[in-house]
Amino acid sequence: MAVPLSNVELAEERLDLETIELQLLLEGIFRQYGFDFREYAHASLRRRVWRRVRAEGVDTISALTDRVLHHPEVMERLLVDLSINVTAMFRDPPFFSAFREQVVPLLRTYPFTRIWVAGCSTGEEVYSLAILLHEEELYGRTRIYATDINEAVLERARGGVFSLEKMKEYTENYIRAGGKKSFSEYYLAKYEGALFDRTLTENVVWAPHNLSQDGSFNTFHVILCRNVMIYFDRPLQTRVHGLFHSSLERLGVLALGRKESIRFTGYEDYYEAIDDAERIYRKVA
Ligand SMILES: C[S@@+](CC[C@H](N)C(=O)[O-])C[C@H]1O[C@@H](n2cnc3c(N)ncnc32)[C@H](O)[C@@H]1O
Numbered sequence: 001m002a003v004p005l006s007n008v009e010l011a012e013e014r015l016d017l018e019t020i021e022l023q024l025l026l027e028g029i030f031r032q033y034g035f036d037f038r039e040y041a042h043a044s045l046r047r048r049v050w051r052r053v054r055a056e057g058v059d060t061i062s063a064l065t066d067r068v069l070h071h072p073e074v075m076e077r078l079l080v081d082l083s084i085n086v087t088a089m090f091r092d093p094p095f096f097s098a099f100r101e102q103v104v105p106l107l108r109t110y111p112f113t114r115i116w117v118a119g120c121s122t123g124e125e126v127y128s129l130a131i132l133l134h135e136e137e138l139y140g141r142t143r144i145y146a147t148d149i150n151e152a153v154l155e156r157a158r159g160g161v162f163s164l165e166k167m168k169e170y171t172e173n174y175i176r177a178g179g180k181k182s183f184s185e186y187y188l189a190k191y192e193g194a195l196f197d198r199t200l201t202e203n204v205v206w207a208p209h210n211l212s213q214d215g216s217f218n219t220f221h222v223i224l225c226r227n228v229m230i231y232f233d234r235p236l237q238t239r240v241h242g243l244f245h246s247s248l249e250r251l252g253v254l255a256l257g258r259k260e261s262i263r264f265t266g267y268e269d270y271y272e273a274i275d276d277a278e279r280i281y282r283k284v285a
Helices: 008-032 042-055 063-068 072-082 094-107 122-137 151-159 164-176 234-247
Strands: 113-118 142-148 185-188 193-196 203-206 218-224 248-255 271-275 278-283
Touching: 008 042, 008 063, 008 072, 042 063, 042 072, 063 072, 072 113, 072 151, 072 193, 094 122, 094 164, 094 218, 094 248, 094 271, 113 122, 122 142, 122 164, 142 151, 151 203, 164 185, 164 193, 218 234
Parallel strands: 113 142, 113 218, 142 203, 218 248
Antiparallel strands: 185 193, 248 278, 271 278
16 A cells, blocks of 8 residues: 655655746757746745746646747747846946946046946936946947847836936946936936937947856956856856956956855956955956
C-alpha cells in the first residue's frame, strides 16, 4: 500500500511542479516571441508571474502560458510585469556626483564620446545624463545609445514627458547630484506632465536591445548599466559582462551603480575601480 505523502513532501512536489510550469512558460515565451527570460533569477520571476496569473483571472502558471501563447496582448502585459521598469531622475545622486567628478575629466580628453545606457527603461537616467553632460559642455560631442528590451518603455522615453508630481523629488536628487542650474529650466509644465527640453535628446538614439540575446552594435567610451543585472542569474550576468567588455574601448568606463557587482563574474581582473562605492570601473585589459 502506498504511504501517504507528508505535508513537507506535498509542498516539495508542488514546488517542483511549479518550477516545471515556470520553465515551460519561459520556453514558450522565448519560442513564440523571442524574449529570453530563461536565465533570470527564479525567485523574483516566480513572484511576478504569479501576480500576472491572478491579474488574468486564471489559477495556474500553465493556464497563463496558454493565454500568453495565444494572445499577444497578454504577453505585453506580462512583459511589463517581468521587466521591472522602476527608475528616477538622478537616481542615487552620489552616483551622478561621482560620474561628474571622476568620469567627466576623462571624457574631456576625447574629441567625441559614445555612451551606451543599457536597460534605460522610461529614460529618466538618460535625461539626467544628458543634463549633466550639457552642464559640463560635453553634450554637443556625445552620442548616447539608450536601449531596453521593452519597446513600450522606449516609446515613453522618446516622449520625454514625466509626472509633475515627481519633480520635487527629482529636483532634490538633481541638487544632491551637484546640478549647476535650476532644475525647472529643463522642463515645461504642460500636457498633464513635465515636458523635457527636446534638445536633451538631440544626440540620443533610442533602440530595442536584448542583453540576454543580442550582440554588440558599436564600441563605446562609457557603458552605463544600473539596476538591470540584479535580475539576472549568474551565467547571464557573465554573458552580459562579456558583451560589455568587448563593446568597450580600451580604457573605457563601465558604470554599474552600487546595487550591482562585478565580483564573481570572471571579469573583475579586466577593470580597475575609479569609484569603489558607485561601482565605476575602467577597462584595463
Ligand atoms: C529597474 S530598470 C533600471 C532602469 C535604469 N537603468 C535605472 O537604474 O534607473 C531595469 C530595466 O532593464 C530592462 N531589462 C530587463 N531585462 C533586459 C534585457 N534582457 N535586455 C535589456 N534590458 C532589459 C527592463 O525592461 C527595465 O527597463
